[in-house]
Amino acid sequence: MPNIDNDMAVLERVDTREQTGHPKSYNVIMWNDDVTPMEAVVIVLMEAFQKDMSTALNIMISIHKSDKGLVGTYPMDEAYSRVETAESLLSSWGIDTLTMTVEEA
Secondary structure, eight states, X not given: OOOHHXXXXXXXXXXXXXXXXXXXXXXXXXXXXXXXXXXXXXXXXXXXXXXXXXXXXXXXXXXXXXXXXXXXXXXXXXXXHHHHHHHHHHHHTTOOOOEEEXXXX
């Protein structure tokens, strides 16, 4: 057993709640490319991001008009996982032109 007086051990209590807080959120952004069929974008939004048809159509139109659009906001791991799922789906159709980025919200 260590002798606290002789070893001068100092323990500091750290409140990790202030340091970590809630997990950071990340936005998945989809960019318009004028090559990927609009139908493919809608299907990807529905399959990889679990959007209903109406929401997927609205996001696709926003991307088409504004050159980019917010797909959703997720914890970091989920954001990257959904992008990977979307890219795999697109790749299975031979589409490699659609760009998605993950940015801190």
